Amino acid sequence: xxxxxxxxxxxxxxxxxxxxxxxxxxxxxxxxxxxxxxxxxxxxxxxxxxxxxxxxxxxxxxxxxxxxxxxxxxxxxxxxxxxxxxxxxxxxxxxxxxxxxxxxxxxxxxxxxxxxxxxxxxxxxxxxxxxxxxxxxxxxxxxxxxxxxxxxxxxxxxxxxxxxxxxxxxxxxxxxxxxxxxxxxxxxxxxxxxxxxxxxxxxxxxxxxxxxxxxxxxxxxxxxxxxxxxxxxxxxxxxxxxxxxxxxxxxxxxxxxxxxxxxxxxxxxxxxxxxxxxxxxxxxxxxxxxxxxxxxxxxxxxxxxxxxxxxxxxxxxxxxxxxxxxxxxxxxxxxxxxxxxxxxxxxxxxxxxxxxxxxxxxxxxxxxxxxxxxxxxxxxxxxxxxxxxxxxxxxxxxxxxxxxxxxxxxxxxxxxxxxxxxxxxxxxxxxxxxxxxxxxxxxxxxxxxxxxxxxxxxxxxxxxxxxxxxxxxxxxxxxxxxxxxxxxxxxxxxxxxxxxxxxxxxxxxxxxxxxxxxxxxxxxxxxxxxxxxxxxxxxxxxxxxxxxxxxxxxxxxxxxxxxxxxxxxxxxxxxxxxxxxxxxxxxxxxxxxxxxxxxxxxxxxxxxxxxxxxxxxxxxxxxxxxxxxxxxxxxxxxxxxxxxxxxxxxxxxxxxxxxxxxxxxxxxxxx
Numbered sequence: 001x002x003x004x005x006x007x008x009x010x011x012x013x014x015x016x017x018x019x020x021x022x023x024x025x026x027x028x029x030x031x032x033x034x035x036x037x038x039x040x041x042x043x044x045x046x047x048x049x050x051x052x053x054x055x056x057x058x059x060x061x062x063x064x065x066x067x068x069x070x071x072x073x074x075x076x077x078x079x080x081x082x083x084x085x086x087x088x089x090x091x092x093x094x095x096x097x098x099x100x101x102x103x104x105x106x107x108x109x110x111x112x113x114x115x116x117x118x119x120x121x122x123x124x125x126x127x128x129x130x131x132x133x134x135x136x137x138x139x140x141x142x143x144x145x146x147x148x149x150x151x152x153x154x155x156x157x158x159x160x161x162x163x164x165x166x167x168x169x170x171x172x173x174x175x176x177x178x179x180x181x182x183x184x185x186x187x188x189x190x191x192x193x194x195x196x197x198x199x200x201x202x203x204x205x206x207x208x209x210x211x212x213x214x215x216x217x218x219x220x221x222x223x224x225x226x227x228x229x230x231x232x233x234x235x236x237x238x239x240x241x242x243x244x245x246x247x248x249x250x251x252x253x254x255x256x257x258x259x260x261x262x263x264x265x266x267x268x269x270x271x272x273x274x275x276x277x278x279x280x281x282x283x284x285x286x287x288x289x290x291x292x293x294x295x296x297x298x299x300x301x302x303x304x305x306x307x308x309x310x311x312x313x314x315x316x317x318x319x320x321x322x323x324x325x326x327x328x329x330x331x332x333x334x335x336x337x338x339x340x341x342x343x344x345x346x347x348x349x350x351x352x353x354x355x356x357x358x359x360x361x362x363x364x365x366x367x368x369x370x371x372x373x374x375x376x377x378x379x380x381x382x383x384x385x386x387x388x389x390x391x392x393x394x395x396x397x398x399x400x401x402x403x404x405x406x407x408x409x410x411x412x413x414x415x416x417x418x419x420x421x422x423x424x425x426x427x428x429x430x431x432x433x434x435x436x437x438x439x440x441x442x443x444x445x446x447x448x449x450x451x452x453x454x455x456x457x458x459x460x461x462x463x464x465x466x467x468x469x470x471x472x473x474x475x476x477x478x479x480x481x482x483x484x485x486x487x488x489x490x491x492x493x494x495x496x497x498x499x500x501x502x503x504x505x506x507x508x509x510x511x512x513x514x515x516x517x518x519x520x521x522x523x524x525x526x527x528x529x530x531x532x533x534x535x536x537x538x539x540x541x542x543x544x545x546x547x548x549x550x551x552x553x554x555x556x557x558x559x560x561x562x563x564x565x566x567x568x569x570x571x572x573x574x575x576x577x578x579x580x581x582x583x584x585x586x587x588x589x590x591x592x593x594x595x596x597x598x599x600x601x602x603x604x605x606x607x608x609x610x611x612x613x614x615x616x617x618x619x620x621x622x623x624x625x626x627x628x629x630x631x632x633x634x635x636x637x638x639x640x641x642x643x644x645x646x647x648x649x650x651x652x653x654x655x656x657x658x659x660x661x662x663x664x665x666x667x668x669x670x671x
Contacts, residue, residue: 023094023118023139024102031095032060034068036075038098041144047104049144063145064103070163071101074170077199084253086127087177090120090137099173100139107143113165115140115172117180125177132260136180140169164204168196179259182267183391186220186233189445191252193237198249206300208235213304216290219322219394223445233445241295242286247275265389279324284351284365284385287326288419291353291381291427292361298423304328306427312337315401321348322397323390328427329382329401333374338406339382340369346397351383352413361421370413371406379426457481458506465522467504468572468579470596473589476508476516486521494535495567496580497521514585516593523578527569528552531578541565546591549598553587564590572601 026042033039041049041064051061060068078084087099094100106113117136125135142165149156171192182188197205212235215225220239224230243251251271258267268279289295290304307317309330321327331337331352341350352364354377362377364370374380386397458469458481472478482505486497496519497503508516525531528543528550541554549568556563566581581593 023100024104024141026102026104032064032068033096033098034072036098037068037071037101038095039064039068039071039101039103040094041103047144049103050147066159067101067103067142067162067166070166071099071170074167074199078167078171078174078195082253083250084171084174084256085125085130085177087173088120088122088125088127088135088137090139093120093137094139102139102141103144104141105144106141107146107148112146112161113140113142113169115169115176117176121180127177130257130260132178134179134181135260136176138173138176138180140173142166142169160200160202161204163200164196164202167199168192171195175256178256182259183264184221185445186223186236187255189233190220190236190240191256193234194240194244194252197237197241198244203297203300205234205237206297209238210302211235212238213290213302215325216287216304217307217317217319217321217325217327219325219390221390221392222322222394238290238295238301239286242289243282245295246282246285246289247277251275264391279389280349280385280387283324283326283387284349284383287328287383287385288351288353288363290326291328291383291424292355292419292421293423293425294420295423301423303425303427306330306429308429310401310403312403312405315403317384317399320345320396320398321384321386322394323386323388325386327382327384329384330427330429331372331374331380331382331403333403335375335405336371336373336412337403338369338371338410340367340402341384342400342402344397344399346395347387348397348399349385349387350401351385353381353383355379355381355421355424359420359422359424361419361424362415363417363419364413365416366413371410373412379424461504463504464502465504465575465577466573467520468570468577468597468600469506470518470593470600473508473516473593473596475510476514477510479507479509481506494537498525498531498535498578499523510585512585514583514589516581516583516585516589518593518597519580519582520577520597523569523576525569525576525578528567531567531569544591546595547598549594551591551594553591555587566590566594568594568597570598570601577601 024040024047026040026047028042028044029040030042031038031040039060041047041061043049043051043061049061049063051063055061059065079086089097090100091097115138117138120137122135122137123133125132146158146162149158149161169192172188175188175191193205193208196202208231211225211231215222215232218225218232220236223233225232240252243255254274255267255271258270262270265279272278272282293299293301293303295301305328307327307329308315309332311332315329317327317329331339339350339352341348349365350367350370352370352372354362354364354372354374356362357378364372372380382401384399384401386395388395388397457478458467461467461481461483463483484503484505486493486500486502489496493500499522501521503519503521505520506518508518523531525534532539532552539552539554540556541552544551544553546568549570551566551568554565554567556565562584564583564585564587566587568579568581569576570579571577579594579597581590581597583590583593
């Protein structure tokens with residue numbers, strides 16, 4: 001996308017996956033309905049849409065009309081022409097059963113739009129004859145005017161930008177109707193970004209390609225590549241384009257149809273099986289296409305990153321290759337050579353590509369040994385593909401590539417396929433031939449329900465178990481209650497949710513800015529000692545007794561701030577709960593909270609003091625300084641800082657910033 005990178009660096013900041021948990025609240029809200037959508041807007045305050053003074057009061061403002069027209073166009077193309085299923089309705093949560101779209105001040109935060117299922121899992125989508133297991137209704141949020149676009153890039157076309165955003169976000173709504181919980185997070189963004197380009201004909205999505213092509217050896221689940229850009233999922237739309245151009249565009253929808261009852265790569269297996277191919281074969285073909293830029297618009301695309309080059313002997317990569325990723329190595333030589341992989345640490349495939357002067361290329365896939373006449377080609381490359389699959393963690397495989405002379409008894413390997421290579425350009429070692437064009441994130445990553453779900457009071461929690469509600473500590477008020485999935489804890493999962501599943505979290509604060517957090521989840525452990533022995537954790541703290549309960553107390557403070565912690569396991573209603581109390585004020589306060597938890601487990605009742613009302617509007621991004629003040633300890637979250645939203649939704653976003661930062665400090669516990 002043609003936007004000045006320098007102007008956007010500070011704005012493109014990652015957000016927790018489910019930070020936005022409430023629908024926007026608009027002052028003096030008005031609505032405008034189309035056949036399938038209900039648009040919510042206002043003419044008052046910072047969220048006001050532009051309007052003409054002499055406008056007919058019975059007609060919507062022109063901008064609202066434009067958005068409505070684009071939404072209906074997206075429905076016509078994606079549902080009626082392309083065959084995507086109609087998503088579930090939300091009952092009358094937004095006023096009626098039409099799909100709700102909210103127009104608020106959003107672009108100033110660096111986000112052009114988003115879709116949230118809001119926890120609205122309905123399981124089976126009533127609008128299809130198929131069976132879905134995790135379909136959900138959702139709502140959409142767009143900017144109220146996209147006026148900031150002119151400041152960020154005076155040459156940008158607002159109408160083109162708006163059309164791309166609407167197409168992208170509407171596809172997220174359709175995805176929710178198939179599967180709102182698939183573990184392949186990247187698939188949501190790759191598909192929606194491909195759809196926006198396919199539907200609008202815009203080249204805006206091409207701005208994401210350097211984030212993918214400078215990291216071809218990274219796995220699909222990797223949201224960031226070299227440089228920590230956080231935009232690689234969006235660049236992965238090229239994989240969907242590869243499938244659509246190799247077979248047919250319907251294949252993309254068929255993959256989503258398989259997600260109804262199949263999880264992750266199983267959906268790919270069944271969809272690709274209908275075309276007599278496999279995910280591993282397509283990963284290799286994708287790598288070859290990226291090398292050759294073998295796409296309809298490939299002549300405009302950046303070249304892929306080159307891992308290195310070598311001739312006779314052995315080649316070892318600098319950093320290996322991740323699951324379903326590929327290394328590209330240039331082959332140099334003046335004689336025929338036989339190539340093979342050895343000392344591999346995973347299932348890898350070797351492909352040799354010879355590019356000819358006539359704009360075609362020969363592809364050799366008949367391994368494990370491939371004999372090629374290198375001088376017969378203008379350029380030759382080895383493509384090394386890791387056939388492992390990963391949902392997260394992305395294992396990296398090491399290998400050695402051998403190139404050796406061979407005798408008369410060895411014949412040249414037969415060409416497996418000859419392909420077009422008219423768009424080929426020599427790749428560059430360690431980089432791409434193109435640089436990002438200052439891409440503004442078209443949306444924020446698809447928000448899955450139930451990853452982090454924030455409410456205002458503990459009694460409003462809907463969890464997979466019955467949590468304890470202890471007395472609120474003296475001087476503190478409850479700020480929020482939330483559920484949080486185990487997978488969001490990263491390396492700290494053994495310390496907060498050792499049995500997996502879900503945690504319930506309460507956040508407290510006092511007028512001095514000190515914070516306190518209570519985390520609880522079901523556990524099979526009998527006491528803290530069992531847990532410590534099992535995870536082999538050498539704690540800097542000590543074990544004390546509170547009543548009959550063993551409690552591990554730790555002072556984990558460092559130069560960044562105070563951090564006190566208590567870990568205990570309490571019996572409650574026939575089960576054990578794993579409880580962690582963290583706080584910034586003192587160890588005594590943390591221990592007192594532990595006592596309150598034990599008392600709650602003994603059914604001695606609880607008094608919950610609510611927080612004072614929050615301000616109605618917070619429209620600026622949270623600065624690092626303000627974040628530090630809010631948190632009381634400057635520890636970076638797993639997903640960094642959050643953009644603060646609009647109206648009542650600002651409450652959920654702001655408190656989730658605190659939630660994410662406190663729960664996932666990057667500082668590891670001492671080993």
